[in-house]
Amino acid sequence: MHRLIHATSATATSAFFQAHTTVNGVAAICDALGGLFLPETRTLVVSDLHLEKGSAFARRGMMLPPYDTLATLRILEAIVARHDPATVISLGDNFHDRRGSAAMPETFRQMIALMARGRDWIWINGNHDPDGAPSLPGASMDELRHAGLVFRHEPSMADGLGEIAGHLHPSATVRRRERSIRRACFATDGKRLLMPAFGVTTGGLDLRHRAMSGLFERERLVAHMLGRDRIYSVRFANLLG
Amino acid sequence: MGAAFRARTPSLAQLFDEDMLGDDLEAWLNESFLLKRTFRTCAVIAGLIDQRHPGKEKTGRQVTVSADLIYDVLRMHEPDHILLEATRHDAATGLLDIGRLGSMLKRIKGHITHRRLDRISPLAVPVMLEIGRESVHGEAHDFLLTEAADELIIEAMGIGHTAGE
Structure with a gap:
């Protein structure tokens, strides 16, 4: 929730609000609002928006508060405004289920249309929304090669050189002085980068989870953790202190 | 803490001053785990979330949205939601009985004796059990x-x- 508060209020940014990194030689900026910006091609990447998650659960009888879509889109608006990207790539699980993109209320459609105006908008298909987002501006596809990188929803088990993926909702746990602090994070070893989940009602999976094994060269792995108003970059080996 | 009391900074009287029940407390309480825990109980009773029992693992499809998250969302969008009302009501008479706390602080003002014990006093046991939970x-x-x-x-x-x- 602190991302939303920050996105809708402050414009002042600390020096650590962004962390600079490179993926397969391409310069990238990890933004504390949860998106990745590639300055050379003015490309903004976000992942796992899980829009309409609240309503998806409501349809199955689980009455979650329905405000998640608006909250996620507000943060998206803030990060789009900040970087003014030429291209926006949403890396899959854009909607929580297949019906999400059709069921989304008109006001949210308009918010997205406004954001997409004058930009290329790419919806990468995810496992939650394999049919794409046909009723929204932009193009839907399974995979995109752009800016010297490969964008797909699920990380491949291949070497992953230059791969930007989502799906796993990476989070990292810092342990210091008997305390554990867990935050969503960008995870990269310089070859591949995993995006944090951007949606407000998304959980996280720890970098130590077996689903993450084999994806990174652990000696080079750095977790860029999303803090209240800055990125905390911590080497994987140093997470547990 | 014992050392701080011995050094009289802050003095016991300062620490237990009624002033601490002002706006700061209200603001802190809204963010506090005490209130979130009370909300969690309310949410479980309302059937909004399932309580996890030891040994009973969550099924894959079960929602993993936390009560804290729902609490934050409701606080932002529907501050007068019935579950928040229930939470405040429960909290006011439960763990955070401000009225009683206030009258107790008034009653004990100037009558606090600080004594170091070499073991935990029986009356302190409930408090000791809460350590680490909040x-x-x-x-x-x-x-x-x-x-x-x-x-x-x-x-x-x-x-x-x-x-x-």
Whole structure:
């Protein structure tokens, strides 16, 4: 929730609000609002928006508060405004289920249309929304090669050189002085980068989870953790202190 | 804490002053784990979330949205939601009985005796059991994260330094 508060209020940014990194030689900026910006091609990447998650659960009888879509889109608006990207790539699980993109209320459609105006908008298909987002501006596809990188929803088990993926909702746990602090994070070893989940009602999976094994060269792995108003970059080996 | 009392900074009278029940308390309580825990109980009773029992693992499809998250969302969008009302009501008469706390602080003013015991007094046992269950984090988490992140910065500066030589 602190991302939303920050996105809708402050414009002042600390020096650590962004962390600079490179993926397969391409310069990238990890933004504390949860998106990745590639300055050379003015490309903004976000992942796992899980829009309409609240309503998806409501349809199955689980009455979650329905405000998640608006909250996620507000943060998206803030990060789009900040970087003014030429291209926006949403890396899959854009909607929580297949019906999400059709069921989304008109006001949210308009918010997205406004954001997409004058930009290329790419919806990468995810496992939650394999049919794409046909009723929204932009193009839907399974995979995109752009800016010297490969964008797909699920990380491949291949070497992953230059791969930007989502799906796993990476989070990292810092342990210091008997305390554990867990935050969503960008995870990269310089070859591949995993995006944090951007949606407000998304959980996280720890970098130590077996689903993450084999994806990174652990000696080079750095977790860029999303803090209240800055990125905390911590080497994987140093997470547990 | 015992050492702080011996040194009289802060003095016991200051620490237990009625003033502490002002606006700051209200603001802190809204963020506090006590209130979130009360909300969790309300949410379980309302059937909004399932209580996890030891040994009974969650099924894959079960929602993993936390009660804290729902609490934050409701507080932002529907501050007068019935579950928040219930939470405040429960809290006011439960763990955070401000009225009683206020009258007790008034009653004990000037009558507090501090004595160091060599073992836990029976009356203190409930409090001791709560230790570790509630955390008061404000800046503390940010501080620890900063500490961890500084290591990488120092390391990076170290590498830069060696390269420069």
